[in-house]
Amino acid sequence: xxxxxxxxxxxxxxxxxxxxxxxxxxxxxxxxxxxxxxxxxxxxxxxxxxxxxxxxxxxxxxxxxxxxxxxxxxxxxxxxxxxxxxxxxxxxxxxxxxxxxxxxxxxxxxxxxxxxxxxxxxxxxxxxxxxxxxxxxxxxxxxxxxxxxxxxxxxxxxxxxxxxxxxxxxxxxxxxxxxxxxxxxxxxxxxxxxxxxxxxxxxxxxxxxxxxxxxxxxxxxxxxxxxxxxxxxxxxxxxxxxxxxxxxxxxxxxxxxxxxxxxxxxxxxxxxxxxxxxxxxxxxxxxxxxxxxxxxxxxxxxxxxxxxxxxxxxxxxxxxxxxxxxxx
Amino acid sequence: xxxxxxxxxxxxxxxxxxxxxxxxxxxxxxxxxxxxxxxxxxxxxxxxxxxxxxxxxxxxxxxxxxxxxxxxxxxxxxxxxxxxxxxxxxxxxxxxxxxxxxxxxxxxxxxxxxxxxxxxxxxxxxxxxxxxxxxxxxxxxxxxxxxxxxxxxxxxxxxxxxxxxxxxxxxxxxxxxxxxxxxxxxxxxxxxxxxxxxxxxxxxxxxxxxxxxxxxxxxxxxxxxxxxxxxxxxxxxxxxxxxxxxxxxxxxxxxxxxxxxxxxxxxxxxxxxxxxxxxxxxxxxxxxxxxxxxxxxxxxxxxxxxxxxxxxxxxxxxxxxxxxxxxxxxxxxxxxxxxxxxxxxxxxxxxxxxx
Amino acid sequence: xxxxxxxxxxxxxxxxxxxxxxxxxxxxxxxxxxxxxxxxxxxxxxxxxxxxxxxxxxxxxxxxxxxxxxxxxxxxxxxxxxxxxxxxxxxxxxxxxxxxxxxxxxxxxxxxxxxxxxxxxxxxxxxxxxxxxxxxxxxxxxxxxxxxxxxxxxxxxxxxxxxxxxxxxxxxxxxxxxxxxxxxxxxxxxxxxxxxxxxxxx
Numbered sequence: 001x002x003x004x005x006x007x008x009x010x011x012x013x014x015x016x017x018x019x020x021x022x023x024x025x026x027x028x029x030x031x032x033x034x035x036x037x038x039x040x041x042x043x044x045x046x047x048x049x050x051x052x053x054x055x056x057x058x059x060x061x062x063x064x065x066x067x068x069x070x071x072x073x074x075x076x077x078x079x080x081x082x083x084x085x086x087x088x089x090x091x092x093x094x095x096x097x098x099x100x101x102x103x104x105x106x107x108x109x110x111x112x113x114x115x116x117x118x119x120x121x122x123x124x125x126x127x128x129x130x131x132x133x134x135x136x137x138x139x140x141x142x143x144x145x146x147x148x149x150x151x152x153x154x155x156x157x158x159x160x161x162x163x164x165x166x167x168x169x170x171x172x173x174x175x176x177x178x179x180x181x182x183x184x185x186x187x188x189x190x191x192x193x194x195x196x197x198x199x200x201x202x203x204x205x206x207x208x209x210x211x212x213x214x215x216x217x218x219x220x221x222x223x224x225x226x227x228x229x230x231x232x233x234x235x236x237x238x239x240x241x242x243x244x245x246x247x248x249x250x251x252x253x254x255x256x257x258x259x260x261x262x263x264x265x266x267x268x269x270x271x272x273x274x275x276x277x278x279x280x281x282x283x284x285x286x287x288x289x290x291x292x293x294x295x296x297x298x299x300x301x302x303x304x305x306x307x308x309x310x311x312x313x314x315x316x317x318x319x320x321x322x323x324x325x326x327x328x
Numbered sequence: 329x330x331x332x333x334x335x336x337x338x339x340x341x342x343x344x345x346x347x348x349x350x351x352x353x354x355x356x357x358x359x360x361x362x363x364x365x366x367x368x369x370x371x372x373x374x375x376x377x378x379x380x381x382x383x384x385x386x387x388x389x390x391x392x393x394x395x396x397x398x399x400x401x402x403x404x405x406x407x408x409x410x411x412x413x414x415x416x417x418x419x420x421x422x423x424x425x426x427x428x429x430x431x432x433x434x435x436x437x438x439x440x441x442x443x444x445x446x447x448x449x450x451x452x453x454x455x456x457x458x459x460x461x462x463x464x465x466x467x468x469x470x471x472x473x474x475x476x477x478x479x480x481x482x483x484x485x486x487x488x489x490x491x492x493x494x495x496x497x498x499x500x501x502x503x504x505x506x507x508x509x510x511x512x513x514x515x516x517x518x519x520x521x522x523x524x525x526x527x528x529x530x531x532x533x534x535x536x537x538x539x540x541x542x543x544x545x546x547x548x549x550x551x552x553x554x555x556x557x558x559x560x561x562x563x564x565x566x567x568x569x570x571x572x573x574x575x576x577x578x579x580x581x582x583x584x585x586x587x588x589x590x591x592x593x594x595x596x597x598x599x600x601x602x603x604x605x606x607x608x609x610x611x612x613x614x615x616x617x618x619x620x621x622x623x624x625x626x627x628x629x630x631x632x633x634x635x636x637x638x639x640x641x642x643x644x645x646x647x648x649x650x651x652x653x654x655x656x657x658x659x660x661x662x663x664x665x666x667x668x669x670x671x672x673x674x675x676x677x678x679x680x681x682x683x
Numbered sequence: 684x685x686x687x688x689x690x691x692x693x694x695x696x697x698x699x700x701x702x703x704x705x706x707x708x709x710x711x712x713x714x715x716x717x718x719x720x721x722x723x724x725x726x727x728x729x730x731x732x733x734x735x736x737x738x739x740x741x742x743x744x745x746x747x748x749x750x751x752x753x754x755x756x757x758x759x760x761x762x763x764x765x766x767x768x769x770x771x772x773x774x775x776x777x778x779x780x781x782x783x784x785x786x787x788x789x790x791x792x793x794x795x796x797x798x799x800x801x802x803x804x805x806x807x808x809x810x811x812x813x814x815x816x817x818x819x820x821x822x823x824x825x826x827x828x829x830x831x832x833x834x835x836x837x838x839x840x841x842x843x844x845x846x847x848x849x850x851x852x853x854x855x856x857x858x859x860x861x862x863x864x865x866x867x868x869x870x871x872x873x874x875x876x877x878x879x880x881x882x883x884x885x
Contacts, residue, residue, distance in 0.1 A: 044602045193782070195782060508865075510831070511865055513858075520695070523854075569867060576872055
């Protein structure tokens with residue numbers, strides 16, 4: 001067929017928004033609330049979804065993914081909570097320093113790579129630090145729909161425990177908070193032991209925590225389908241490198257503080273993407289030739305693919321070496 | 329334009345018919361003179377004015393009669409509409425999607441008035457005016473998916489997305505090309521397509537799945553599929569195959585133009601926002617051979633496609649036995665002239681039949 | 684020999700493996716007839732897991748053949764039932780009280796494996812995490828797509844639906860939810876022309 005063929009555009013559909021509130025929660029984390037600039041309600045979203053916020057940082061476009069943490073039943077507002085990353089490439093710093101109420105931004109439609117399994121007879125949430133954000137939306141959703149849940153939330157200290165007091169106060173019997181500086185930690189094996197059949201566990205936090213939950217559940221005989229995780233990878237800065245894009249027939253430079261994907265976009269190459277965090281697989285790119293070492297940081301390619309150097313995920317992965325030629 | 333709804337039947341005396349308008353906007357599925365499987369997906373964001381691609385959910389002259397036929401099927405066999413327990417939220421998503429789309433795209437036929445969670449839905453062609461509470465099933469006469477798909481043409485498969493896979497976990501299926509929702513419910517994407525020949529080996533389903541998993545909110549997609557049906561029978565279900573299968577043997581050279589139908593499915597795909605499920609509407613369009621050949625380009629091309637189709641596909645689509653008779657008929661409308669590329673009728677450009 | 688190698692088929696047709704011990708605090712093993720041999724093989728190399736195992740066995744026509752050897756594995760709980768149907772309330776009770784980490788092992792005919800798998804799935808275990816090993820009869824559990832009745836232990840193609848009496852051909856299309864293959868009227872397009880039934884896999 002083709003009725004009227006249309007080229008598929010990279011990324012999800014976009015929405016113009018205006019910042020309606022900026023609320024610092026503690027030393028590191030600030031909540032940003034958006035309303036639609038056209039005054040319409042937002043599209044509904046499923047808990048666990050993220051949006052990509054487009055930031056114009058001194059002429060450079062930054063596209064950063066953040067979990068939607070507002071109540072999915074409230075379509076007047078979307079909210080994200082952003083942890084300041086002083087070592088990162090500047091997206092979170094830019095939001096913290098340069099964005100205030102009334103500013104206009106563009107965000108994408110929600111995309112969900114961390115959905116609830118709606119068959120779950122019980123949902124067990126494990127959050128580490130800023131990993132609390134998707135659970136805020138999940139909890140609101142399950143409270144509304146009458147689902148069984150339990151949250152175990154580990155943070156550095158009481159002062160840095162974003163939303164910890166609020167959650168504990170609202171759901172005293174369902175929320176347990178652990179503070180690192182008080183030497184408290186989740187007794188995972190104990191917690192997993194005795195969960196009813198049909199329980200699903202969800203973990204969002206640092207990589208070490210995610211790996212720990214996957215290996216512990218596996219050793220206790222939990223099916224992998226019942227264990228869900230999301231780790232947002234921010235692209236890390238690295239040494240500049242050069243790439244030849246053979247379909248586009250151009251040679252581009254990837255700077256220290258930009259990702260390969262961003263460098264392609266800056267050069268006018270329309271490269272596909274969705275999550276920009278190494279998880280969705282959309283930006284997978286074939287390597288035609290390479291001499292050097294890949295710095296793979298994604299969750300999409302498997303170990304073999306990481307080893308054989310035939311593919312790269314340009315949203316988070318980098319390259320060090322003499323030459324790299326990509327099919328893009 | 330105002331649609332004049334036909335009074336017609338899809339069973340018994342088979343009074344189904346297409347107007348000239350319906351013939352010219354028929355979604356002819358062959359863009360060239362041959363056919364083989366392909367993923368053939370494109371974005372579903374409108375199409376030429378008046379075409380079946382223009383609106384999110386096309387409403388045509390068959391709407392009221394198709395909905396009557398659906399009610400008859402469901403009265404006979406309620407298992408044609410099922411939803412596994414975790415799919416209720418997706419049902420509400422679907423209800424919202426259809427109500428919003430229909431009321432925006434056909435404001436003269438449908439109205440949706442929302443006041444918080446209190447919604448009023450007006451369906452003028454079906455004389456329905458209901459007020460209910462969104463997300464409260466007790467305020468509707470059926471579950472949300474059943475309620476709205478009793479008012480929307482085509483079959484509706486609601487697919488849960490888990491573990492990088494799609495699962496056929498709910499649906500309203502009364503106009504299907506010989507597959508059973510009751511049997512297939514709960515299956516994954518590869519399993520419910522298991523009986524399809526050749527396409528698995530060609531990697532079609534793997535590529536299609538990858539595409540579908542990535543369909544995002546606000547960016548629906550579509551494709552066409554097709555088969556053949558004797559008589560304008562919507563309900564070609566396996567459940568009733570023991571009743572309709574024999575109709576295939578009633579074709580004669582004299583009646584084939586009137587009794588043999590090309591059956592085209594316009595398949596669309598929408599991400600559902602609250603549940604993250606995917607809805608897969610399969611809208612069925614029927615056209616008699618004798619109406620189809622009034623478009624010279626389509627007559628020429630259909631003959632060539634059917635003539636050159638691999639036997640496996642003719643068998644799977646259920647017309648291998650009748651193919652020689654179909655070709656005898658269609659060859660009368662193929663003068664060997666070249667056809668223009670694309671699916672459109674091109675009535676002004678294509679020459680009259682030279683036979 | 685109780686093993687049979689099924690020919691390659693379509694994607695919905697179940698594929699069976701060989702039971703292997705899995706990590707878990709508790710194990711539920713359900714077998715019928717020659718399926719006992721799969722449990723015995725499992726026990727030969729991994730006697731320890733039976734300490735935390737509940738074994739449910741339906742001998743069918745194997746009588747006493749396997750009961751003694753299964754008892755010798757010394758499972759924590761051992762039940763011998765007269766039929767699968769009779770064991771269903773027990774299976775449901777065990778699953779309703781079970782915890783995540785329970786390992787399920789199914790062995791024997793396709794009918795038993797499919798039905799017990801369905802019970803475990805209903806209880807919240809994904810089907811991919813349930814082990815199964817086919818042993819013994821290749822008879823199939825068939826659903827008539829027309830009347831919806833299930834005919835057990837079908838060994839020929841075509842066969843007669845035990846509910847509506849139509850002659851049905853045997854498809855490889857399989858529903859986990861129904862734990863059955865699909866049977867479709869064989870003479871729908873040519874009423875009365877019914878092929879001579881042949882043994883499955885002959």
